[in-house]
Every structure is written in C-alpha cells, then in structure tokens.
Amino acid sequence: MNYVLSHGDVDGITSGAISLLKFPGSTYYFSKPSQIHNDLYRIAKERPDIVSVSDIAVNKKRFDNILSALDRFPESTEIYWTDHHPIGRKQKRELETRVSLVHEIGPSAAELVYRRFENDLPEHALRLALYGAIGDYCDNSNFAQLHFEDYDKRTLYLEAGLLVQSLQEIDYQRESKDLVRELALGVAPSAMNNIVQLAVKATRIENEVFKYVQTNARKLGRVGYILDMPIRGYRGKSAKFAAYLTDSNVGISAKSSADDVDMSIRRRGLKVDLNKALNNILSGLNDAHGGGHPAAAGASMHRNEFPRFLQRLADYVDANISRKT
Ligand SMILES: [Mn+2]
DSSP states (O other): EEEEEEEESSSHHHHHHHHHHSTTEEEEEEEETTTTHHHHHHTTTTOOEEEEEEEEOOOOOGHHHHHHHHHTTTTTEEEEEEEEOOOHHHHHHHHHSSSSSEEEESHHHHHHHHHHHHHGTTHHHHHHHHHHHHHOOOTHHHHHHHHHHTHHHHHHHHHHHHHHHHHHTTTTTTTHHHHHHHHTTOOOOOGOOHHHHHHHHHHHHHHHHHHHHHHHOOOEETEEEEEOOOSSSSSSHHHHHHHHTTTEEEEEEEOOOOOOEEEEEOOOOOOOOOOHHHHHTTTTEEEEEEEEEEEEEEEEGGGGGGGHHHHHHHHHHHHHHHHOO
C-alpha cells in the first residue's frame, strides 16, 4: 500500500494529484503542519512501501514528533518529502537522514513534485504544476515562466483561477478528494460543472467581502485589519483587501472564538518577511504560534493578546521600513 499526503489548497491538491500520477493507486490524505505527525504515526502502522508528502511545512514545534513518527516506519518504506516552506538548516539536515527530501524556496510544491518525477508523468501533469504555481503566487519561477509559453497562459490562469475560487466553497476533506482524482485523470477544471459553479459563486461572495472590508477595516500604524467577518473563509483574500483598503503595508483578517483568535496575514508593497516577523513577535505572547511564507502567513493566540500583537507587529513593520530608508 502507498500513501500520498498533501495540503488542501491549490498547490497542495495539484502537487498531490501529480504524486498520484507517479504512484497510481495510492491512498490519498489531506494533512497540515499541525497534524502531519499524527497522520504519519497512523500510516506507519500499515507498513507502506511508499509515502509521498508534499506542500506540508515542517513545524518547529512539532519537529520532534515528526521525527519519532518517521522512526515508526520500517526501513523498507520509501518516503518522498517535497516542500517549499522555510525550514531551519538543522531540521532540514535531520529530515534528510530519514526521508528523500526535495526542498527549494521560490517554486511551488506542485512544480517541485513535477520536476522531481517529470520522466514518469503524462503531459497533463505539466498543467497541474502550473496551476499549483499560480495558486501559490509562485508563477514567477523560471520553470513556470518557461512553460507558460507552451500553452496560452491566459487560459491557464482561468483554469487555475477556477480551482482557487471553488476551493473557497468546498468542504476540503470530502469533496476535494474527488477533485484530486479528477485532476489526476486529466479532467480540466473548466470541464467540471460543479467546480465552475462554485468558482462563480465564490467570486461573487469575494466581491461582497471586498465591500465589507471597505467599510469595516481598521488600521494601526502600517497594519490594516478586519476582525470577525460575518462569513467563513476568505481570510487570505480579506487580509489583502484590509491592507489595500487602509493603505497599509500589512493586512490581517482575524476570527475570534471563546478563547482564541486566529488570523491570516499578508504583506503589500513591502519586503518585510512575515515569517521572520512572527518568529520575532509571537514569543512572549500567551498561547501564540504561527508562521508561513515571507509574503503570506498565519497565526493564532489567546484572544486577550490580540491588541498587544497588533501593536508589536505595527512597531516591527515601522522599524523595518526605517531601516531600509
Ligand atoms: Mn504551497
């Protein structure tokens, strides 16, 4: 038995679909950085021949759990790990002793999986790699730029856009698994009626979200934020809108529950590294964790800490700007 594990966003599902093409008949699971160690534990019991993990960030906090989960696999299990999230040098070296690792910052995970298995893949896998690149804003890589010329790139953006938008409205555990299988079979997103309808619906909702952020976003220093939108999802998008609509350099879309506040963070027109910023700011806050990419990150903390977090982030962004000018 073989397993493919991947993330639930467009880069995740396309990198996962490409892995399914390389390892046909694999069981497919969605995972995420906070869960990957549990999923690996569970799978190790099945003593699989092959495991392919893609687009799952290696979480510093969970790193020891990941290593001990990897230790549970028999020696004969081949584990392929392909990722593009920042990782510490030490963690990378340790991971490499246990898995076959391809790691590169810049390209999408889908591109990396494609390049890794290129010789064993059908033609349509290249389109999947390009959808993944577009989905994760990794469309500037040499590979993506080169291969956009192989098709009409405007059509590729439409197909990738249908995926990006429809995923806002999909229950990712259930329905996305079918989507991954269809993509692996070579069905274009535009040929999937449910995907087209959901994408249009999501785009209409997104336009309403924009208007909501326009009237409700607030600003502290160079950080714009929107708190508790009356709608589920659309967090990365509303974080971007919050930055733009308050003319800020960082945007946050946050949702609070009884104890916690959970948020997506995006940057705008500024090269501040959000992952570094969070590493810097979150230590010392109650129940706080988070991270991600330089341009897109997430965090959560005790809800009482949110004002302090906002102030620290605003100060960090200010300090970052004054150092540059
Ligand atoms: Mn990704």
